[in-house]
Amino acid sequence: MAHEYGITKPKGYNVTFHYNPNMERHHFGQTHPMKPWRLTLTKSLVTSYGMNFAMDNYTARTATYEELTNFHTDDYVDFLATVAPQPTPLDVDNMHPDLKFNLGGSDCPLFEGLYDYCSMSAGSSLDAARKICSKQADIAIAWGGGLHHAKKSEASGFCYINDIVLAILQLLRVYPRVLYIDIDSHDGIISQIRPEHIFPGTGALDDNGPRSEHNPGAHHALNVPLNDGITDEQYAWLFESIISRCVEKFRPSAIALQCGADSLAGDRLGKFNLLVEGHSSCVEFCKKLGIPMIMFGGGGYTPRNVARAWAYETAVAINQHKNIPTQIPEHTPWRERFRQETLLPTIEQILGEPRQNRNPQKKLQDIVQHITEQLRFVSH
Ligand code: TV1
Ligand code: ZN
Numbered sequence: 001m002a003h004e005y006g007i008t009k010p011k012g013y014n015v016t017f018h019y020n021p022n023m024e025r026h027h028f029g030q031t032h033p034m035k036p037w038r039l040t041l042t043k044s045l046v047t048s049y050g051m052n053f054a055m056d057n058y059t060a061r062t063a064t065y066e067e068l069t070n071f072h073t074d075d076y077v078d079f080l081a082t083v084a085p086q087p088t089p090l091d092v093d094n095m096h097p098d099l100k101f102n103l104g105g106s107d108c109p110l111f112e113g114l115y116d117y118c119s120m121s122a123g124s125s126l127d128a129a130r131k132i133c134s135k136q137a138d139i140a141i142a143w144g145g146g147l148h149h150a151k152k153s154e155a156s157g158f159c160y161i162n163d164i165v166l167a168i169l170q171l172l173r174v175y176p177r178v179l180y181i182d183i184d185s186h187d188g189i190i191s192q193i194r195p196e197h198i199f200p201g202t203g204a205l206d207d208n209g210p211r212s213e214h215n216p217g218a219h220h221a222l223n224v225p226l227n228d229g230i231t232d233e234q235y236a237w238l239f240e241s242i243i244s245r246c247v248e249k250f251r252p253s254a255i256a257l258q259c260g261a262d263s264l265a266g267d268r269l270g271k272f273n274l275l276v277e278g279h280s281s282c283v284e285f286c287k288k289l290g291i292p293m294i295m296f297g298g299g300g301y302t303p304r305n306v307a308r309a310w311a312y313e314t315a316v317a318i319n320q321h322k323n324i325p326t327q328i329p330e331h332t333p334w335r336e337r338f339r340q341e342t343l344l345p346t347i348e349q350i351l352g353e354p355r356q357n358r359n360p361q362k363k364l365q366d367i368v369q370h371i372t373e374q375l376r377f378v379s380h
Contacts, residue, residue: 005324007050015317016137017052018124019043020060023144026117029088029109033268034158036117038303041334042143045311045343048332054318056137060124060144062116063166067126071165076101076153080118080160086110101154108155118161121145125163128294129170132254139293139317142167143310146258146298148182149200157186157199158299164256167294171254175292179252181243183282184260184298185270187223205370208377219377222246224367228271229357232278234364235263239282241368247289249375255291259283259313260298261306266350268301273354276309276344280321283313304338305350312343 024039046052068077079101086099088109104110111117125145131137148164149157164180171178187203202223209221224238246252262270264279286293295317300306315321326343328335335341340349347354 005050007054007320009054014137015055016131016140017055017057018060018127018142020120020124020144023117023120026111026113028111033301035303038300038306039144041303041307042310044333045307046314048329049324051314051318054320058127060120060127062119063122063126068122068161070169071152071162073153081115083110085112103155107157108160121147122161122163122166125167125296126170129167132292132294133170133174141295141314141317143297146260146296148258148298164258164296168256175254177250177252178254178256179246179250180256182258183263184258185263185272186299208374222371222374227358229355230272230359231357232275234359235274235278236281238364240285242371245372245375249378252291255286255293257286257293258296258298261300261309264305264309265347266302266305271355273347275347276312279309280313280316283316287316308343
């Protein structure tokens, strides 16, 4: 079975895969959109295609208290570590009065084993960062990470611990300039979203990072606000135009790429028309830059499609995406959960009818123009 698809480890290029099988045992609650089980489904495809033979596979350790408090405050981490699980309240009026830090509501419930779940997610991203820092990896993959909303002392949008910030702080010890890219359908740093009415309400085109006098980050945040129904062609064009300009100006020494999969067509929360091909073309483009890179997970609420995208993007990392058969292998665990037996379903297979595209080409050209002007403020 090992070399069924001829997948072997390439010489001189190393991909590491950081995964903790205990993460997926955690549940946010029956109706909550975040399903850690999507990680099981991803891993199932990765191994059934034999991709594990082309990577160094690590069981991610849990992050320590000291590591978590590199970004988060002690009082917040202490609370996360000690608070008892609570049933999810039906509405805000029923919320437990003792709860703090935006915990215990419907988005960020206090489920059983929460602290372990958070430390595993952060641990996998930190392990990935360390492999990049020690040059043992050219690309390090942490699908359990990518939880980009968590604040210093507050949970937000299904995220409790910001593993991305922790990983980037590690990278910055060795790499002077880290480019953070976020293709989740919710606002990250270089991301796309209809700002005002979509969670968390930030991400406008002119939202470029706090401009206090001594803030070196001023002007260094770029946003690409998009409407429903964007297609692969438009997305890839935007991504490549913008990222190539960013790389030229900023000359990053490392890349942190959040691969949130709620930007895929058919997502329970997202409203785009992206296929695995379009989503993964962002990963392909970044890989070709030849800059050390961490790939994180993130959002993604239709587990079978999340697993397809992240497995295919794992194949991109090991440069096997053109070689693997599109038919999902017979021996894949949970194979029937994928509905169609292809790794690359069409928009018709996913949605029947594509969503109406509310992104006129002219708007997208204006965005690229605006970003090009913003980049005047960026120097290396
Ligand atoms: C329980 C059960 C929670 C069903 C949450 C969708 C649910 C949502 C649920 C939901 C849901 C949000 C808000 C709430 C502002 C808040 C991992 C007062 C059907 C990275 C986080 C989105 C996205 C949070 C996370 C958002 C990520 N949308 N059903 N909650 N309100 N919260 O709008 O970026 O993907 O939706
Ligand atoms: Zn999201």
